[in-house]
Amino acid sequence: MATHAAFMPGEAAAAPxxxxxxxxxxxxxxxxxxxxxxxxxFFLVGGIEALIMRLQLAxxxxxxxxxxxxxxxxxxxxxxxxxxxxxxxxAAFFNYMIPLLIGARDVAFPRLNALSYWxxxxxxxxxxxxxxxxxxxxxxxxGYATLTSKQFSPGxxxxxxxxxxxxxxxxSLMAGFNFIVTIVNMRAPGMxxxxxxxxxxxxxxxxxxxVLAFPAITVALILLMFDRFFGxxxxxxxxxxxxxxxxxxxxxxxxxxxxxxxxxxMGIVSEVLPTFARKPLFGAPVVIYSxxxxxxFGFGVWSHHMFAVGMGPVADSAFSIATMxxxxxxxxxxxxxxxxxxxxxxxxxxxxxxxLGFIAMFIMGGLSGVMHASPPVDLQQxxxxxxxxxxxYVLFGGSIFGxxxxxxxxxxxxxxxxxxxxxxxxxxxLMLIGFNVTFFPMHYLGLIGMPRRIxxxxxxxxxxxxxxVSTVGAFLIAVSFLVFIANVWKTMxxxxxxxxxxxxxxxxxxxIASPPPVHNFGVIPTVHGRDELxxxxxxxxxxxxxxxxxxxxxxxxxxxxxxxxxxxWPILLAASMLFMMSGALISIYQVVLxxxxxxxxxxxxxxxxxxxxxxxxxx
Amino acid sequence: xxxxxxxxxxxxTAVLLLAVLTLTAACGWxxxxxxxxxxxxxxxxxxxxxxVFMLISWxxxxxxxxxxAALLFAVWRFRERPGAPIPKQIHGHTALEISWxxxxxxxxxxxxxxxxxxxxxxxxxxxxxxLRVDVTGRQWWWEFKYPALNVATANEAHIPVGQTIAFHLxxxxxxxxxxxxxxxxxxxxxxxxxxxxxLTPDTPGEYIGQCAxxxxxxxxxxxxxxxxxxxEDFERWVAGQxxxxxxxxxxxxxxxxxxxxxSACVGCHTIAGISxxxxxxxxxxxxxxxxxxxxxxxxxxxxxxTWIENPGGMKAGVLMPNxxxxxxxxxxxxxxxxxxx
Numbered sequence: 033m034a035t036h037a038a039f040m041p042g043e044a045a046a047a048p049x050x051x052x053x054x055x056x057x058x059x060x061x062x063x064x065x066x067x068x069x070x071x072x073x074f075f076l077v078g079g080i081e082a083l084i085m086r087l088q089l090a091x092x093x094x095x096x097x098x099x100x101x102x103x104x105x106x107x108x109x110x111x112x113x114x115x116x117x118x119x120x121x122x123a124a125f126f127n128y129m130i131p132l133l134i135g136a137r138d139v140a141f142p143r144l145n146a147l148s149y150w151x152x153x154x155x156x157x158x159x160x161x162x163x164x165x166x167x168x169x170x171x172x173x174x175g176y177a178t179l180t181s182k183q184f185s186p187g188x189x190x191x192x193x194x195x196x197x198x199x200x201x202x203x204s205l206m207a208g209f210n211f212i213v214t215i216v217n218m219r220a221p222g223m224x225x226x227x228x229x230x231x232x233x234x235x236x237x238x239x240x241x242x243v244l245a246f247p248a249i250t251v252a253l254i255l256l257m258f259d260r261f262f263g264x265x266x267x268x269x270x271x272x273x274x275x276x277x278x279x280x281x282x283x284x285x286x287x288x289x290x291x292x293x294x295x296x297x298m299g300i301v302s303e304v305l306p307t308f309a310r311k312p313l314f315g316a317p318v319v320i321y322s323x324x325x326x327x328x329f330g331f332g333v334w335s336h337h338m339f340a341v342g343m344g345p346v347a348d349s350a351f352s353i354a355t356m357x358x359x360x361x362x363x364x365x366x367x368x369x370x371x372x373x374x375x376x377x378x379x380x381x382x383x384x385x386x387x388l389g390f391i392a393m394f395i396m397g398g399l400s401g402v403m404h405a406s407p408p409v410d411l412q413q414x415x416x417x418x419x420x421x422x423x424x425y426v427l428f429g430g431s432i433f434g435x436x437x438x439x440x441x442x443x444x445x446x447x448x449x450x451x452x453x454x455x456x457x458x459x460x461x462l463m464l465i466g467f468n469v470t471f472f473p474m475h476y477l478g479l480i481g482m483p484r485r486i487x488x489x490x491x492x493x494x495x496x497x498x499x500x501v502s503t504v505g506a507f508l509i510a511v512s513f514l515v516f517i518a519n520v521w522k523t524m525x526x527x528x529x530x531x532x533x534x535x536x537x538x539x540x541x542x543x544i545a546s547p548p549p550v551h552n553f554g555v556i557p558t559v560h561g562r563d564e565l566x567x568x569x570x571x572x573x574x575x576x577x578x579x580x581x582x583x584x585x586x587x588x589x590x591x592x593x594x595x596x597x598x599x600x601w602p603i604l605l606a607a608s609m610l611f612m613m614s615g616a617l618i619s620i621y622q623v624v625l626x627x628x629x630x631x632x633x634x635x636x637x638x639x640x641x642x643x644x645x646x647x648x649x650x651x
Numbered sequence: 652x653x654x655x656x657x658x659x660x661x662x663x664t665a666v667l668l669l670a671v672l673t674l675t676a677a678c679g680w681x682x683x684x685x686x687x688x689x690x691x692x693x694x695x696x697x698x699x700x701x702x703v704f705m706l707i708s709w710x711x712x713x714x715x716x717x718x719x720a721a722l723l724f725a726v727w728r729f730r731e732r733p734g735a736p737i738p739k740q741i742h743g744h745t746a747l748e749i750s751w752x753x754x755x756x757x758x759x760x761x762x763x764x765x766x767x768x769x770x771x772x773x774x775x776x777x778x779x780x781x782l783r784v785d786v787t788g789r790q791w792w793w794e795f796k797y798p799a800l801n802v803a804t805a806n807e808a809h810i811p812v813g814q815t816i817a818f819h820l821x822x823x824x825x826x827x828x829x830x831x832x833x834x835x836x837x838x839x840x841x842x843x844x845x846x847x848x849x850l851t852p853d854t855p856g857e858y859i860g861q862c863a864x865x866x867x868x869x870x871x872x873x874x875x876x877x878x879x880x881x882x883e884d885f886e887r888w889v890a891g892q893x894x895x896x897x898x899x900x901x902x903x904x905x906x907x908x909x910x911x912x913x914s915a916c917v918g919c920h921t922i923a924g925i926s927x928x929x930x931x932x933x934x935x936x937x938x939x940x941x942x943x944x945x946x947x948x949x950x951x952x953x954x955x956x957t958w959i960e961n962p963g964g965m966k967a968g969v970l971m972p973n974x975x976x977x978x979x980x981x982x983x984x985x986x987x988x989x990x991x992x
Binding site for chain 1: 685689700714719722729739744766769838839847
């Protein structure tokens, strides 16, 4: 075996600490925390960008920021929230929770996992470095050709975007393969696919979406990069290229991306509701199949982002029908969640509030989505604030509420401390009200004709008042996150210590200590049902005997646990990649040097040799 | 009653409901009849799509109310009560799940069929009698040409009421989107292809349009107007546009004409009989237009002077260069342009 244990649970119960241990960590839990922390910081950055935009739009003919700055802000707000906030926040939960939920000790490829994180950070830093050198991307998060061509965007702003997104895509692909292998191969004995927690199921669907969708945008970005750096003309109509090629490639990635952003939150809600309603998920197989259907149909609807480009009535009809079909599995899920609450015994916690907020807001986002599915309606609404409202009801009302439900739910498991429930509830209500004050009026603004992505507007169009209201709402949202930060600050210093199972949970992660030991499970449990821990504690509720609890680990058990040792090659490899890619903006010599460094690090990474564990060599 | 008081979220629910209701109602009161409203259509195209919009809106509204009510009711009715036993572990209900799946499918049929009918109806080829208007979207202004009438203008399209208009959309630079909300949906202007939008306006009036596809720095300033005339007024307008450029009478304007002919203006702008530039708007009848600079600024002498002296200061990123015109030069040019009725 290539992996020998460097970690000895029997002797060192406490995990190593210090900066170096975090830089070289390959522990999925620490990588999860790194992902979560970075994502939250970028979430705040994207939020500040949004606040500046809202200030600019608070009044007509406002001059707080100019056209150029505003265009940079909405480009970076979209790119940041999608790639640097919501996706890595989901990745935080994949990393931390999937091994715990399936009864594993780590992911399948722990060093690759570390590499995913460092490469993500490299891409994120490159993207945001553009602000420092005064060349922030300004082509929109969707980067439509021909505006992104060298002719119409001559500076380096689009280059930052193209290179940054390629690096981020690499990170997502590596993580995607890693989690697919982990989920398929590393489930505890007895955990058949249909006994897998629904969060893990939704994560699995997301990983397949990632590995199938990201190649499309990678191709699109490489063509664009060739157009910009080497003078090819893939998207130049004058030379026989086609700007619509970009749109097709982008949206065949872009629409599955929406499900990449929302399915993890749906998975979280499917864990939180049963725990606090104290009932199993209603129709769990249907929720799972619906998730798979959403993922599958998600690849057949991309052109509904393009109803205005003039594809002709047949294509419009086909994509319209496909889009409407997606509403079925989505609607089914919502009914199943309400079915889960029905005749339950609902305990109100911050985590549950956020899940309820998710359902309530997502219904709205889903229904306005059905409206856009109809091309005649969409022709009026596309590229207006109505769509801005819709997408925020899905990605903020949906994803962000869902992810924060997960944060409140799993916080005790991750940190070993309870968050303050009162502050959590306050956070929820402030965020819910702020969110609706911000985004609900945008439906109306869109219907009375306010287009998206405009840095200013004339005062006589009837848009003034509700833009001001929306700005006020945005600051309410900001305040709600200050409450969250205060809550974290307060409870990390003096919060109640969390028991292993503070919520009377249903799944395996609640069977182990909070926070879990480095090796997660002393003895790998045997699984008898989807809600394994609940079965152990309460039985199946139909008079059957409770499932047997796994035996306490013996010294022998602990001594035989293999955990991978830390490695500094992931961060070095990511750093040399960043060096190579940023060379494209500086000098060809840097690209060559960076490429050689990257190759060297790859080899060292691949051939890394681990010293055998002393006890290993004894046997 | 003590049970009601224990409800941990009764107050919050009330606040939430109140907030949603206030917002909804307030939006309603603000009125829908604004200059760029999408919900009071003034063309056949707009009326067709609006019909589908209203149909879907009502269905989604009812579903919204029903589902949110079911959610709130479940949360209120099944809240934890002290000392309650563990609820029955129900895993699902097949018949129920099948029936709501079928219900969704039926509702989608109800909105899907009219959707497809309208898709085909709004994209039919125009009748031979339709008036063709060639629209060119450029960074960041609009050019309108009437090939049958030999008329070219910018940022203000004039069309006759009751007549089918076929807008042919094309552009030389980046993707734009042609959108006059009150006359119907948008259609993208894509370099390298010609898109078509066919509609028949049914009410005379002035309608505001705006580029709806992000197209670079001054995307927000790429506005325009469509003026729907009665048949007679339209013919009068066409006759005016077909006339040769007016000769300036005032001395200042005459000086402006001279200056125009001698300066770099002629490289980009056409004034019939003087210049033949094609990069900027045709100015032959500039004085007949109410606005300039992408439909953004009212055509006054004062605005024109500011514009000529520093175009970029008025419209970020504008491609028109600053030619260093100052004082009397720019005033003369402004006077000349305004005289071109």
